[in-house]
Amino acid sequence: MGRKNSGNADDLASGTTIKSVNTSLLIVKALKQEQTAKVSKLAELTGYSKANVYKHLNTLKTQGFVEQDGDQFRLGLGYLDLGGRVREQLEGQHIIKPKIAEIAEKTEEVAQYMVESNGKSVIIFKEVGHQGVSLRTRVGAHLPVHQVASGKAMLAFMSDSRVNEIIQCHGLPAATENTITDPDTLSDELAKIREQGYATNRSESTKKLFAVSVPVMTAPEELIGTCTVSGPTHRMKGEEKTSQVIEILRSVTNEIELSLVHS
Template sequence: MVDAAVGSCTVTTGSDPEDGGSSSQSRIKSLDTTFTIVESLTDLDGARVTELADRTGLSKSTVHKHLATLVAHGYVVKEGEEYRLGFRFLDLGGYVRAQFTGADIIKSKIQELAEKTGEVAQYMTEENGEAVVLYREDGHHGVPSRTRTGKRMYLHQVASGKAILAQLPEERVDEILERHGLPRATDTTITDPDELKAELEEIRENGVAYSYGESTKGLYAVAAPMMAPDETVLGACVVSGPSHRMAGEPMDEEIPEILLSIVNEVELNIAHS
């Protein structure tokens, strides 16, 4: 293993480039610093240099230099003494989402799903062992939740994530569990690997996955996986709402029927597009 100085950056070489970025090897420290600042700006909803320095443990001069570079490239905007993320990120996010298989078809069907159920409808996919929200639409009864477009969540905590896990090879599931574990979000979150795998088997048999307040207390959800023509899983469609409206027939019959119909239609459109 060799450390090579590149300008003011340190690059550590000698690791596997396919390690998913989880190792500290083969990383440029100045970029780590930049992303730390970007993530802190997200968490703080904008901040001044001093606030970011306190938050990150970096010197104010270091924070200022990175912010100045981000501002020059349009990724951060300065308003008075405060900095916030710029819409340049939205451009990149829009581009990334547009590259997803069937993106244009999925968007309209998530809107339809929200209209038909009256609840919150979302489409999620898996990346690096996490669930990522690609689309979210609120029906006329939709309630606020902690999800938004681009939000990343643990797969085992959400119905859509379990729907995706159920369609992945067992060795891939094991890799995800080893990497992320089974952290608890609520009292009903599954934290036992054997219990999770037993539920994944039920999901494969029934075609739908459920969450009973496992991500957010009082929020129920039902999801169905969406498959590519080669039978690999693309993601999952999910409908969520408060337990008092979702429990019983809506969760057991009404919503799964609508959900599976829409998923089947999207799969056919993708297969023949």
């Protein structure tokens, strides 16, 4: 079902945004969702005319951000260059990347480094260990913070005002029956995470998935991201396995923090 321009109407009306750029970005997001699509499908998804959609696609194509195969369009490799440059700018990325590979090797599960951006938990690095089950989540994916261990680990070390701002913006939608959807329950969970120093995801984002996440801090109140290990619930939830993963995460995270402070 098509939808009309979803940009903020007040911003567009007040002239604080450029309407044509907003249009291009909505088309890009629709193309990301579809992977490949015809102009007619993108027009249906965005609510813009086919002629308008085609003009934006053609402009993006000339800059390498869209590719065309017959009447099908897909995102171009221009975004790969931009994404790589953005990741290079993140604090300590040259230190963190090999450490995520080390965590994956030691735990034999999926290891990820994630940061918060615009109220979402974003995957920056991902490595799959020997037994790791690679889910559909990919580098660059933006995940609801309240649904995932990494997000809750970050929320726990944010100010109350920032947590409330994120909830107001994104809400607390459920992904499974285990997702925390009540602000008071989430507040209690965050207090527990601050006390124990790590967060868990017990099938809250994906059924039969268990994850543990530890924050990366360069100072008591300077959170930069989280290191996370995830795997099948039947293999991860046992006390021995969970304790082992937490110990590895804490050890490697401490090494990262020391390296960042003294680099």
